[in-house]
Amino acid sequence: MHGELPKADFKKKPASRWRRGLSIVIVLAAVAAALAYVFVGMNAPQQRSGGRAARFAAQGPVPVLAAAAVTADVPVYLTAVGTTRALNTVTVRPQVDGKLIAVNFQEGQDVKKGDILAQIDPTTFKAALDQAIAKKAQDEALLANARTDLTRYEQLAATNAINRQQADTQRALVAQYTAQVQADAAAIESVQATLGYTDIRAPIDGRTGLRQVDVGNIVHASDSGGIVVITQIKPIAVTFNIPQQDIQTVNDAFAKGPLPADALRSDTNKVIEHGMLTVIDNQVDSSTGTVKLKAEFPNAAVQLWPGQFVNVRLLVDTLKGVTVIPTGAVQRGPTGTFVYVIGADNKATVRPIKVERQDENQTVVASGVTPSEKVVTTGFARLTDGAQVTIGGGPDAAAADPAAAKPGNGARGNGERGNGERRQRSGNGPKPAAQQ
Numbered sequence: 337m338h339g340e341l342p343k344a345d346f347k348k349k350p351a352s353r354w355r356r357g358l359s360i361v362i363v364l365a366a367v368a369a370a371l372a373y374v375f376v377g378m379n380a381p382q383q384r385s386g387g388r389a390a391r392f393a394a395q396g397p398v399p400v401l402a403a404a405a406v407t408a409d410v411p412v413y414l415t416a417v418g419t420t421r422a423l424n425t426v427t428v429r430p431q432v433d434g435k436l437i438a439v440n441f442q443e444g445q446d447v448k449k450g451d452i453l454a455q456i457d458p459t460t461f462k463a464a465l466d467q468a469i470a471k472k473a474q475d476e477a478l479l480a481n482a483r484t485d486l487t488r489y490e491q492l493a494a495t496n497a498i499n500r501q502q503a504d505t506q507r508a509l510v511a512q513y514t515a516q517v518q519a520d521a522a523a524i525e526s527v528q529a530t531l532g533y534t535d536i537r538a539p540i541d542g543r544t545g546l547r548q549v550d551v552g553n554i555v556h557a558s559d560s561g562g563i564v565v566i567t568q569i570k571p572i573a574v575t576f577n578i579p580q581q582d583i584q585t586v587n588d589a590f591a592k593g594p595l596p597a598d599a600l601r602s603d604t605n606k607v608i609e610h611g612m613l614t615v616i617d618n619q620v621d622s623s624t625g626t627v628k629l630k631a632e633f634p635n636a637a638v639q640l641w642p643g644q645f646v647n648v649r650l651l652v653d654t655l656k657g658v659t660v661i662p663t664g665a666v667q668r669g670p671t672g673t674f675v676y677v678i679g680a681d682n683k684a685t686v687r688p689i690k691v692e693r694q695d696e697n698q699t700v701v702a703s704g705v706t707p708s709e710k711v712v713t714t715g716f717a718r719l720t721d722g723a724q725v726t727i728g729g730g731p732d733a734a735a736a737d738p739a740a741a742k743p744g745n746g747a748r749g750n751g752e753r754g755n756g757e758r759r760q761r762s763g764n765g766p767k768p769a770a771q772q
Contacts, residue, residue: 396724397682397723398718398719398723398725398726399715399726399728400676400684400712400725401712401713401714401715401727401728402678402711402712402713402725403661403662403665403713404707404708404709404710405659405660405661405701405705405706405707405711406659406660406707406708408657408658408660409657409658410654410655410658410660410693410700411651411654411655412651412652412653412693413649414578414582414652415647415650416577416647416648417576417602417646417647417648418574418575418599418645418648419574419575419576419643419644419645420572420573420574420640420641420642421572421573421642422569422572422573423568423571423572423573423632424540424542424567426566427561427564428538428539428562428565428566429557429562429563430454430456430533430556430559430563432456432461432530433554433555433556433557434456434458434461434534434554435457435552435555436454436457436549436550436551436554436563437455437551438455439453439454439547439550439551439563440453440455441453442544443544443545443546443547443564444543444545445543446541446542446543446544447541447542447544447566448538449537449538449539449540449541450538451537451538452536452537453538453544454549456533456534456536458534461530461534462531464530464531465531468520468523468524468526468527469524471520471523472517472520472521475513475517476517476520478513478516479516479517482506482509485506485509486503486506486510489502489506541570542567542568543566543567543569544564545564545565545566545567547563547564548561548562548563548564549561549562549563567642569638569640569641569642570634570635570636571611571632571634571635572632572633572635572640573614573631574599574630574631574633574648575628575629575630576628576648577621577626577627577629578629578650579625579626580626583616583627585652586613586616586629586650587616589652589653590613590616595613595652596610596613596651597611597631597633597649597650597651598610598649598651599631599633599640599646599647599648600647600649601646601647602646605647608640609634609635609637609639609640611631611633611634612631613629614631615629615630617629617630629650631648631650655692658692659706659707660698660699660700660701661675661699661701661711662713663694663697663698664713664714665699665711665713666689666691667716671688672688673688673689673690673691674688674704675687675704675711676711676712676716676719677705677709677710677711677712678709678710678725678727682724682725682726682727684720684721684723684725686721687704687705688704689704689705690703710727712725
């Protein structure tokens with residue numbers, strides 16, 4: 337009927353209350369899970385760590401390799417990439433024009449200074465020399481006749497038989513012929529020098545390159561290509577750059593005496609040649625922040641070639657009587673570097689160390705390890721502080737000895753100091769005792 341109120345649906349209220357209760361239960365469950373994670377879950381890593389240590393302990397002693405710390409003199413090197421350059425390079429050019437009649441060298445031949453490399457046709461230059469010699473002989477005859485007349489005129493003038501002016505004129509004529517003879521001698525020397533230029537000689541000791549001109553061609557002193565290029569490769573030079581931060585170190589060491597330098601292959605780091613530092617450039621390249629150095633090498637076996645890239649190792653210092661351990665023994669933790677030291681009871685103990693210098697093979701330790709103490713070099717996966725270990729034999733047992741290191745090893749002095757750069761290996765065991 338019209339005007340009646342709609343009847344309320346009381347059957348739906350129980351369903352609404354049920355959904356509301358379910359939501360409250362879900363929220364309470366989430367809060368309970370969060371609280372359980374905060375108060376219980378944070379202790380789980382410690383429980384797992386303890387369980388891991390207990391599990392490893394149950395497996396028996398940890399097999400490791402170890403090496404003893406030693407006292408040694410460690411060289412300090414600066415390393416750089418260098419470019420080999422000929423000590424001298426000369427383009428041999430003719431000094432006179434003419435026809436090339438002979439080439440007296442083979443391409444790639446070693447020549448000595450003064451060797452005749454090529455010859456230009458000397459015919460016209462010999463004729464010019466003969467002409468100059470004849471001109472001098474002519475003027476010498478005139479001079480001799482003038483001197484005879486002068487002697488005669490001086491005797492007559494002394495008796496007033498002739499005018500004294502005539503004797504003075506003859507004296508001037510003698511001086512004129514004397515000067516002419518001197519000019520003729522200079523002309524002869526000039527022509528002789530020009531004739532000598534027809535023999536093209538090596539200006540330096542070195543090795544010839546490819547021949548630029550063949551026999552029969554007309555060559556000119558103005559030719560830009562020349563006849564051949566000679567490079568001096570015994571000795572040879574290597575130029576390289578170092579950072580400006582190392583200039584003071586090199587200058588201080590260079591002031592004390594010559595600095596040895598080694599040239600190494602870029603692929604194997606094998607020493608090619610030993611040499612000495614000769615020059616430190618007088619300015620820093622502002623575009624790169626480096627300074628250029630040049631070292632000279634004897635190159636007796638011709639292992640270095642102009643234009644070749646080599647690694648250069650410059651000895652700037654030697655650390656005397658320092659403690660050395662293999663770099664593989666150095667581990668890194670949140671508070672710094674540490675090693676596992678093996679005691680007399682064959683237990684590995686974590687010990688923090690201070691690293692002075694480090695390279696890929698050996699590390700100079702300033703403090704933390706004393707000579708003859710054994711440090712673990714391999715076998716960190718199951719190793720924990722205080723774990724019982726068994727030491728096996730292997731190449732790492734002698735890795736701390738600098739004499740056993742590969743050629744080219746030594747503490748680098750170009751900023752690569754041992755400040756714990758090596759990352760800790762995955763699964764290297766617990767942190768040091770101070771960090772646990």
